[in-house]
Amino acid sequence: MGNTDSKLRFRTHISRLFELDNISADDRYYWVKYWTEPNSVFDVFTLLSSADIRKTRDGNLANLETLIKVVYFRLKELRNSRSFPHNDIAPAKELLNCVRILTKILPFVYEKDTDEIREWEEKVFWQTTSDKTSDTSHLQGIAPDLINITLDLLFIEGFTIPIGQANSSIWEPGVGSNTVQQPTHEMLSNRVEILRFLLTLVSDCLYQNQVDVAVKGSKYLTYVVTNPDKRVVMTVLCSLLNTSLRYSPAGKVPYDHMLISDRNRQLVIYSVQLLVVLLVYPIPEVPDFSIGSSSRLIPKSGSGRKQDINMYRYFLSKIRHPEDFQFIIDNLLKLISQPILLTSSLLPGSQTEVQWVTELLALFWELTQCNRKFRDYLYSGSATDFMIFLLAYVQEKYQDASQREVVRLSAYILLYLSSDSAFVKLLRYKVEVSSGSDDINGNLRRKYISSKSKMSIFSGTYGDYLINQLLHPLLSSGSNNDPMFDFLAPTFMEIIYNISPFTINISYSTASNLVQLFSNLISSNYIITASIKEFLLLNILKVFSNLIHFNFRSNKNLLFVILKNESKFRFLHNSTKDGDSDGPFVIEDEDGGIDGPSEASSSKSKGKQPVKAASSTPMVSAKDSSSRVSDLWTLVEPIIMIVEDLRRQIPYTEYISTTNTQETKVQPHIIIDSIGNIPSVRGVDLDQHEPADFEPIRFNWNSISLGWYESIIWGDIFRNESQLILSTINEVATSLVSPRIGSVGVWNGTNIKLFRLQEAARQGPSLLRPKGAVDAVAESVLQQFGKLTH
Numbered sequence: 001m002g003n004t005d006s007k008l009r010f011r012t013h014i015s016r017l018f019e020l021d022n023i024s025a026d027d028r029y030y031w032v033k034y035w036t037e038p039n040s041v042f043d044v045f046t047l048l049s050s051a052d053i054r055k056t057r058d059g060n061l062a063n064l065e066t067l068i069k070v071v072y073f074r075l076k077e078l079r080n081s082r083s084f085p086h087n088d089i090a091p092a093k094e095l096l097n098c099v100r101i102l103t104k105i106l107p108f109v110y111e112k113d114t115d116e117i118r119e120w121e122e123k124v125f126w127q128t129t130s131d132k133t134s135d136t137s138h139l140q141g142i143a144p145d146l147i148n149i150t151l152d153l154l155f156i157e158g159f160t161i162p163i164g165q166a167n168s169s170i171w172e173p174g175v176g177s178n179t180v181q182q183p184t185h186e187m188l189s190n191r192v193e194i195l196r197f198l199l200t201l202v203s204d205c206l207y208q209n210q211v212d213v214a215v216k217g218s219k220y221l222t223y224v225v226t227n228p229d230k231r232v233v234m235t236v237l238c239s240l241l242n243t244s245l246r247y248s249p250a251g252k253v254p255y256d257h258m259l260i261s262d263r264n265r266q267l268v269i270y271s272v273q274l275l276v277v278l279l280v281y282p283i284p285e286v287p288d289f290s291i292g293s294s295s296r297l298i299p300k301s302g303s304g305r306k307q308d309i310n311m312y313r314y315f316l317s318k319i320r321h322p323e324d325f326q327f328i329i330d331n332l333l334k335l336i337s338q339p340i341l342l343t344s345s346l347l348p349g350s351q352t353e354v355q356w357v358t359e360l361l362a363l364f365w366e367l368t369q370c371n372r373k374f375r376d377y378l379y380s381g382s383a384t385d386f387m388i389f390l391l392a393y394v395q396e397k398y399q400d401a402s403q404r405e406v407v408r409l410s411a412y413i414l415l416y417l418s419s420d421s422a423f424v425k426l427l428r429y430k431v432e433v434s435s436g437s438d439d440i441n442g443n444l445r446r447k448y449i450s451s452k453s454k455m456s457i458f459s460g461t462y463g464d465y466l467i468n469q470l471l472h473p474l475l476s477s478g479s480n481n482d483p484m485f486d487f488l489a490p491t492f493m494e495i496i497y498n499i500s501p502f503t504i505n506i507s508y509s510t511a512s513n514l515v516q517l518f519s520n521l522i523s524s525n526y527i528i529t530a531s532i533k534e535f536l537l538l539n540i541l542k543v544f545s546n547l548i549h550f551n552f553r554s555n556k557n558l559l560f561v562i563l564k565n566e567s568k569f570r571f572l573h574n575s576t577k578d579g580d581s582d583g584p585f586v587i588e589d590e591d592g593g594i595d596g597p598s599e600a601s602s603s604k605s606k607g608k609q610p611v612k613a614a615s616s617t618p619m620v621s622a623k624d625s626s627s628r629v630s631d632l633w634t635l636v637e638p639i640i641m642i643v644e645d646l647r648r649q650i651p652y653t654e655y656i657s658t659t660n661t662q663e664t665k666v667q668p669h670i671i672i673d674s675i676g677n678i679p680s681v682r683g684v685d686l687d688q689h690e691p692a693d694f695e696p697i698r699f700n701w702n703s704i705s706l707g708w709y710e711s712i713i714w715g716d717i718f719r720n721e722s723q724l725i726l727s728t729i730n731e732v733a734t735s736l737v738s739p740r741i742g743s744v745g746v747w748n749g750t751n752i753k754l755f756r757l758q759e760a761a762r763q764g765p766s767l768l769r770p771k772g773a774v775d776a777v778a779e780s781v782l783q784q785f786g787k788l789t790h
Helices: 004-019 041-047 050-059 061-080 092-111 115-126 142-153 185-201 203-207 210-216 219-225 230-245 264-280 311-316 322-344 357-370 372-379 383-396 401-418 421-428 440-450 462-477 483-502 508-521 530-550 556-564 566-579 600-605 625-649 668-676 703-722 773-785
Strands: none
Touching: 004 041, 004 050, 004 061, 041 092, 050 061, 050 092, 061 092, 061 115, 061 142, 092 115, 092 142, 092 185, 092 203, 115 142, 142 185, 142 219, 185 203, 185 264, 203 219, 203 703, 210 703, 219 264, 219 311, 230 264, 230 311, 230 322, 264 311, 264 357, 264 703, 311 357, 322 357, 322 372, 322 383, 322 440, 357 372, 357 383, 357 401, 357 703, 372 383, 372 421, 383 401, 383 421, 383 440, 383 462, 401 421, 401 483, 401 703, 421 462, 421 483, 462 483, 462 508, 483 530, 508 530, 508 556, 508 566, 530 556, 530 625, 556 566, 556 625, 556 668, 566 625
């Protein structure tokens, strides 16, 4: 479909869908053009416009149903042909056009949430239908059959894998395979189109609200992840995993930083997106749908039903070979660290930035959660390297509104890790900055740390480094009306709290920052949400207590800084003595609440922050004012007692004061050493020991937090798909990018409910826009034809 006249004729052909009633399925002359005329996905996505589909759906639903069915039957007929893919007998072009048409149509089926359309979707896609391409009596709904066919198409010799390779062979070497394939560019393009279609098939959750998505689930995704065929699941899992991890960013294309010059890039994007969608999907405990097929049946709610297993997650948990773990860790860390190292590079344009970090972080989290052997292997070597780069996203992307979900995800992963004592014990080791090892991951860590002038001389422990990095946004963002602060400040403090009993050798800098945050929290000038303020204050006092009581001698720097700032602790102590809530320090009850994500308890109720362990961080809203003030006094009283004991035993402490001008009469290190050598302190075991019954704060998975998790993953998928590369329009790009390789904006212009869309600022005549870009191009093209239908 190359010239303007042929496109114009096809547009006129399409218009019959909504202009004529009940076009017969037997009208072969009409339907055959849908899979024979278009030459590319661009043809389908521009000439079959969103307006056409909506007009047909809303005004002539019978024709839309017929189109779906005839395209499905042709797709199945081609796949079942023994000659596929034969250019004359069973052309791949026709099959791909069938896939493209369904890819274009499905989002408009999913988006309209009316009883009529839902009943129609159930009838068309899930009720059994006669199979016109087979003589067997087997009946199956269109949706299950489409899913099975699509999974099969990913591993067809001559179509998606090289001739001579066995069907169902894993695409890339790595986990489960050492075989190197040499697919043609055409095969890579075919993989991209089939993966795009499979992602579209399971994208119905985009049109559910975040609070409902984990409870209601997706019929399509449930069918995919409960596949009992181990061979299919393992082949898909390993192919997606290896393809995702083996990607190496190419050099920057001089024409446009979004221009995809290597064909593997879009394949990698769809691979990691589909992989993560499959892994994170929680099968509803009591789904309100049933799925029937010849192989399995998921009944509606009823007693005695065994909970179904996500087979992709299950087999991910069964990866066990050390060489597989090392392959995953090396490549995952390389990709996660790449955007951070790129911003630190002297040649920032030397590579194309990895733009699917959300999916990579989710993959890392899924691996650590569901595969115990992987987690143990990670803790034996590279866990702290991942920690460094998770902190880097928190530190460097905190002020970037477009990266807020990456920051939150990084913080929640750190919270998850910090609740594991095996990980926390690793934080006692010193950060290695000098290059004395050939370890690849260690070199990435050193490269990042050495790129920061102030960090190049860092010589503390990983625990000290973690606390210091989390304190920076807490100290810099409070009182600045930062919407991210109320989201993340509690999580940062929870992480610090979790590691505090095990942290040794707190540096003077970190100790000073901890006490500075305490000072800010008791100041009336530090204006933040009252419940957040009290939560932080209660927990920083617990942190002080843990650091002192479990590692007194090694944390002597902290004790020295507390001595210097004794007056601030006494201020809080005096203000809260006897539960006096009317004293000079008052934390007021919140009147009402702040809408949306800025209010702590509201965020927790919506699953946007983890639910706290009741034993470790009591919810301040559950107590009256006098009780909360009493808690503060109870926590600060032991600190005051320790300070008094130190002053009695250590000489020169009268000179230690933030306001004492004679402080220079004695060197601080003398007093610090004296604190470390003190023989006894009332009520404190000076020997280093671990808590016997410490309960860390854990990230709580529930339907609400799962809804948030799914929303950020699908949000990133939508964002990447919306960044269009339409080489057909740009002649410069034509020689660089196949028109079948780039993203096409599958969900652009549809009524997304899972997350809120924000219009991006226009940047001139660019095709890289988040809303309706494909349709905008279609409009432009069709206006030239003079046949645009509104």
